[in-house]
Amino acid sequence: MNSLQFTAESSSNGMVERDFTVGGVPGVLWSPVAGADRAPLVLMGHGGGNHKKHPAMSGRAQRLVEACGFHVAVIDAPGHGDRPRTEHDEQEIAALFAARAAGEPEGPIVVRYNAHLADLAVPEYRATLDALQALPEIGADGPVGYWGINMGTAIGVPLVAVEPRITAAVFGQHWPHVLAEKAKQITIPIEFDLQWDDEHISREEGLTLFDAFASKEKSLHVNSGKHKELPRFEADSAVRFFARHLGGAVTASA
Amino acid sequence: MNSLQFTAESSSNGMVERDFTVGGVPGVLWSPVAGADRAPLVLMGHGGGNHKKHPAMSGRAQRLVEACGFHVAVIDAPGHGDRPRTEHDEQEIAALFAARAAGEPEGPIVVRYNAHLADLAVPEYRATLDALQALPEIGADGPVGYWGINMGTAIGVPLVAVEPRITAAVFGQHWPHVLAEKAKQITIPIEFDLQWDDEHISREEGLTLFDAFASKEKSLHVNSGKHKELPRFEADSAVRFFARHLGGAVTASA
Numbered sequence A, B: 001m002n003s004l005q006f007t008a009e010s011s012s013n014g015m016v017e018r019d020f021t022v023g024g025v026p027g028v029l030w031s032p033v034a035g036a037d038r039a040p041l042v043l044m045g046h047g048g049g050n051h052k053k054h055p056a057m058s059g060r061a062q063r064l065v066e067a068c069g070f071h072v073a074v075i076d077a078p079g080h081g082d083r084p085r086t087e088h089d090e091q092e093i094a095a096l097f098a099a100r101a102a103g104e105p106e107g108p109i110v111v112r113y114n115a116h117l118a119d120l121a122v123p124e125y126r127a128t129l130d131a132l133q134a135l136p137e138i139g140a141d142g143p144v145g146y147w148g149i150n151m152g153t154a155i156g157v158p159l160v161a162v163e164p165r166i167t168a169a170v171f172g173q174h175w176p177h178v179l180a181e182k183a184k185q186i187t188i189p190i191e192f193d194l195q196w197d198d199e200h201i202s203r204e205e206g207l208t209l210f211d212a213f214a215s216k217e218k219s220l221h222v223n224s225g226k227h228k229e230l231p232r233f234e235a236d237s238a239v240r241f242f243a244r245h246l247g248g249a250v251t252a253s254a
Helices: A055-068 A087-101 A107-133 A151-162 A176-183 A203-212 A233-246 B055-068 B087-101 B107-133 B151-162 B176-183 B203-212 B233-246
Strands: A004-012 A015-022 A025-032 A041-045 A071-075 A144-148 A166-172 A190-195 A218-223 B004-012 B015-022 B025-032 B041-045 B071-075 B144-148 B166-172 B190-195 B218-223
Touching: A004 A107, A015 A055, A015 A107, A025 A055, A025 A107, A041 A055, A041 A107, A041 A151, A055 A071, A055 A233, A071 A107, A087 A107, A107 A151, A107 A176, A144 A151, A144 A233, A151 A166, A151 A176, A166 A233, A176 A203, A190 A203, A190 A233, A203 A218, A218 A233, A233 B233, B004 B107, B015 B055, B015 B107, B025 B055, B025 B107, B041 B055, B041 B107, B041 B151, B055 B071, B055 B233, B071 B107, B087 B107, B107 B151, B107 B176, B144 B151, B144 B233, B151 B166, B151 B176, B166 B233, B176 B203, B190 B203, B190 B233, B203 B218, B218 B233
Parallel strands: A041 A071, A041 A144, A144 A166, A166 A190, A190 A218, B041 B071, B041 B144, B144 B166, B166 B190, B190 B218
Antiparallel strands: A004 A015, A015 A025, A025 A071, A218 B218, B004 B015, B015 B025, B025 B071
16 A cells, blocks of 8 residues: 655644645645544545645635534646646647637547546545545544545546445536446435536536436535536535535534 | 514524414514514415424524524415415315326426415515514515425515515425416526425426526525425525525524
């Protein structure tokens, strides 16, 4: 097993931020300052073109740490953040920008590229989880959740499909083409976000992916607005979802 | 204007419950015990076959009063609760039970009967709102919301379509046939609940009604489960929706 090495530590707003690597993959672990006791862990996946410490990640972590006392970890996806891009990454990104410039659909390229990244990232997430569970403040038998939208869903759905330690997940905003087959293997409670006026993902595509999950308990949150207009209150809703399923009280701030 | 007469008062769990009548229509007003100050009002509509003090109503009121310090009022729908049934009510109820016993669709009867009740109830709600706003602890210019699922939506959609004092609403679980035209006139923020495995209302029917609202800000919450299995956490979500839109802090209990 690859062990976890901490490479940096800082703290602010009641939250400790520790950079780490596992098998060369860089990640970040956010924890409560006063957190000697074991607490549940939420793994997160960042969006395409972003990285582990994007404000969407640190903002969600702040909510989970502050409101629930959970640990939160994100790793950079292949070709993202502090990780080098391969020639294949560069080609796919160029293809995406070309499609965007030409006003052509981005979906086919994003679906294909994200599926490739997920093939690489799923074992990295599993190795990271192994290493995180070796930490005394997390432990091998505590509850684990997963939260990822957009590319975080493209990686998270295949991850959750094969990873029995993850028992609740928040997904959203991706196409069903590759993921629906994986989603059929998922039976844990999920919350799923979909934008009703998404310029990239049609309503039918979004509903098809939601429909594919075999989970007995699943919730779909649709909001009016375009792809990037997911309302901030959905982050609060996700925090409450994890509080319900992983245990822990939500304080008023959430 | 019909004035409001209080007919009974009790209190428990930090909530004062006052029965009232306005123009002969019986209602209930729930308020914070320590509530001399003005606070927002949420009008609620009960479900078909139920009444103003059904546990679904008092439970939602408890959340709104405790978590937000709001006032909450419900009136009995025509033919429901403490109100007499007309011959027409008896005929429609008999038709509904006959359809149910025969395994025939309930939708056409519920849609027709609820539209009739809404024609009667909308002016009653407006008169009740007039009278409630004359109370010093509510006032004529405070924020007003509306919350009603099932028959509460059948009455609430036409009410909100014509009542500019209501500025945020939670609806759900009804057919689009009569209501979609009214929903097109509604532009206030809404949250809408839909059950994904509803044995009475198809997904297409539910989505069609959600789609019809002209609101710029609208959220759809879909949950797996049958018609009567709307999860309790949707009540908590509605409370937070009203806290966001009518003003007020949600405390941890919500």
